[in-house]
Amino acid sequence: MRQNHISILGAGLIGSLLSIYLKRKGYAVEVFEKRSDGRLVDLDSGRSINMALSDRGWRALYELGIADEVKQYCIPMKGRMIHPEAGQTNFQPYGKDDQAIYSIPRGKFNQLLVSKAEAEGVQFHFESKCEEIDIDQRIMHFADGRKLHSDVIIGSDGAYSALRRAMQLTDRFDYKQEFINSGYKELTIPATASGDYALDPHALHIWPRGSYMLIALPNLDKSFTCTLFMPFEGDISFKTIHEKKIARHFFEVHFPDAISLITDFDREFYENPTSSLINIACYPWVKNRCLLIGDSSHAMVPFYGQGMNCGFEDCYVLDKLLEEHNHNWDVAFEAFQKRRKPDADAICQLAMDNFVEMRDLVANEKWVIRKKLEAKLYHFYPQEWIPLYTMVTFSDLRYSEAYALGQLQDRIMQEVMKDPLIMENWDRIDLEHIINKLHQLKAKTELV
Structure with a gap:
């Protein structure tokens, strides 16, 4: 029997995009969101207002034919601009000349997707907080007393998902959450007095400092959103620099070129929240035609810029599996979780690795x-050696396969970099020898 009514919990980026996919398949789709309509109320306070859109996310948007509308809100970032504590900045390209990730404001993006979904006929219910779910009966209990049944319930309601909370009360449900010891605080570099960008807008700016760092992404209004990532406790931590004067002095010492551009530093540092970062893993994602998707099933730290892209890829994959299995939800959902779980685990680990x-x-x-040596390998052997970042960000290779191949490449590069003369002779390394070693390792591990 084909179920026709679908309820999606969460009107964020993933839920809104998924509603378009499902509505176009002829289903009756309703989306329930506990917050107010972001098109009417500013909801960005305390949340990152920048997202990094890359190839996996673009693929999902192109599939729906809405990529061109999204592009008007995007700023391409072609690499990292590194700001050392002492010395000149240096630019590290992400890949080849035409490869970039795109900074896009979360709020504008979300508003666009909601409006597109409404235009398709999706019904949105804002200020509708789902507090309990009877999974056996697929009945949702809302804070205002409503009880609603649905043929299918999909939880795209984020890291603190109501649907996942209900699943946790069921038998044989594995769940793990981990708060990392670092948090983040957001600051702003405004446009210059002449209305221009204060930094190069086509780069993701990073001030790496060991146990902590500052990053900055460009906005359409010529400002940058800066994010300070730092341990909550320790010798250098949010706990030790919580006072305005101490914080300002800290920035003047460790981020001198940034503090001169953050014109409202004292107020922002004091008033903006210090937020936590969480990893979440669980399984199964499916119970009685209730499905977890996006952050509800695999919340990750933001350091690979893949949280949204991974969620969009979830939507794309689910759409294809519904077609493949002739809209049999039970079969499609089972195939979905088996396919995506290894990929979710891989990208969550990669995100933590990229933080370091x-x-x-x-x-x-x-x-x-x-990295220069790997770029050279990619240039001369583009089919045999693809850098890990390129596999993750600029391809649709499964995350799990990219992770496995990246592990082999790392083993080889660690050995290569042990050469005491590598700093002087890296550009004369025998590239073919490295490629042969990779082939041998792939053969041993059956990664061919």
């Missing part, structure tokens, strides 16, 4: 040489 890379390694001279 961004804060500790990007300013390290030996690391920079390694």
